[in-house]
Amino acid sequence: MSNRLQITAASPDPALLTLPWHIPLEEWPDEVLAALPRGISRHVVRFVKLSGRVIAVKEIGETVAHREYELLRQLSRIDVPSVEPVGVITGRRSRDGEELNSVLITEHLQFSLPYRALFSQYLRPDTATRLIDALAVLLVRLHLNGFYWGDVSLSNTLFRRDAGAFAAYLVDAETGDLHQHLSDGQRAYDLEIARVNVIGELMDLEAGEILDSTVDTVTVGEMLVVRYEELWQELTVSEWFEPGEMWRVQSRISRLNHLGFDVGELDMSTDVDGTRIRIQPKVVDAGHHHRRLMRLTGLDVQENQARRLLNDMDAFRAATDRQGDEEEFVAHDWLANVFEPAIRAVPRELRGKLEPAEIFHELLEHRWYRSQEAERDLSLLDVVPTYIDQVLRHRPDEKAVLGLDTATLRAIEDDDDLIG
Structure with missing residues (x-):
């Protein structure tokens, strides 16, 4: 191996030196390769077994390799769904000095x-639509962080199954560029590249008789634009609310949650008409809510429960005009003045029906419906009596449910649907 071989990596694995860098990548022996499906690439790409894990090796020019490595590192630091960079190896030469x-x-x-690997398997007919949804979400997240992709396509993306949907990850940043923010023109051009590329890729699958013949490739490509624009609108347009319209704030938060995004902060702003609340959405990663709530309050709950509790905590922070206070202090006051009093207001004999976090979640739901009906904000304590009488008393105790058979459980669920 040539002495000119250079490895650029944050944490280089010594085992990298054992790989046959003196051989062109397309000629690497099978014993070092991992048999994994590969997508289409303009470069030679191989999956390689190394130290008990698998790495992807792409043969590419030195300047481009270093640039893409740095871009991937930056994307990793801002938590954008993308592959993790390991390093760059330069100075490769064959045994003959080539x-x-x-x-x-x-x-x-x-x-x-x-x-392509997904379409080669038996999948539901709407697979193309679900992939487009995932790609749209990824593109929005990239654009929100100022990343211009330049070659958006299904080929430059990897997909993970995610509870009936897909999560998309950027795998090729060769043509990308990171900015402070993107102009509308940059976003529109990136989106047009995506639309054209996706239609072409789906037509290629159709020609190879891999894609379901009922799929309209042009319509699917156009759907990417529609889905992207819907998400961008929801995530970037600020809404203003009067202090007495917190139930409308919850409606906006619920709409964002339904689209797969989360509200990271609620800002306060004052204008000539008085104080109003502005929602500034922010994309966060999986497990974020559980970790944040545990850190702030010590409450150990499920992810969706944590998200709901944190949304209420952030709304409490905005409503009490404490945007400048430390988050830990606000969380302590919310726990002492909102969460715990609401749970204590539930009769002790009924608290075993659900976990405290689930009771609080249902109370928030109940308050939202009642506030919507009243067209004004109601406090949690205002709605506890009707929640207890109309909802909680009709639920079985969680412990009792454990011993019930399937038919009985189904009957209980049917009753819950009628109650809701």
């Missing part, structure tokens, strides 16, 4: 597949 291309090394994204 110069070989540099390589970019990334971590293989476990449980991910290229879109």
Whole structure:
């Protein structure tokens, strides 16, 4: 191996030196390769077994390799769904002294597949639509962080199954560029590239008789634009509310949650008409809510419960005009003055029916419906009596449910549907 071989990596693995860098990548022996499905790429790409894990090795020019490595590192730091960069190797030469291309090394994204591999399996007819949804979400997240992709396509994306849907990850940043923010023109051009590329890729699948013949490829491509614009609108347009319209704030938050995004903060702003609340949405990562709520309050609850409780905590912070206070102090006051009093207001004999976090979640739901009916804000304590009488008393105790058979459980669920 040539002494000119250079490895650029934050944490280089010594095992990298054992790989046959003196051989062109397309000629690497099977014993070092991992048999994983590969997508279409303009470069030679191989999956390689290394130290008990799998890495992706892409043969590419030195300048481009270093640039893409740095871009992927930046995307990783801002928590954008993308492959993790491992390093760049330059100075490769064959045994005969012939110069070989540099390589970019990334971590293989476990449980991910290229879109062609997904279509080669038996999948539901709406697979193309679900992939488009995932790609739209990824593109919005990239644009929100100022990343211009430049070559948006299904080929440059990896997909993971996610509870009946898909999560998309950027795998090729070669043509990308990171800015403070993107202009409308940059976003529109990136989106047009995506639309054209997706239609072309789906037509290619159709020609190969891989795509369901009932799928309208042009319509699916156009759906990417529609889905993207819907998400961008929801995530970037500020809404203003009067202090007495907190139930409308909850409606906006619920709409964002339904689209798969979360509200990271609620800002306060004052104008000539008085104090109004502005929602500034923010995309956060999976598990974020559980970790944040545990850190702030010590409450150990499920992710969706944590999200709901945190939304209420943030609304409490905005309503009490404490945007400048430390988050920990606000959380302590919310716990002492909102959450715990609401739970204590429930009769002790009924508290075993649901977990406290679930009771609080249902109370928030009940308050939202009652506030909507009244067209004014109601406090949690205002709605506790009707929640107890109309909802909680009709629920079975959680412990009792454990011993029931399937038929009885189904009957209980039917009763719950009628009550809701």
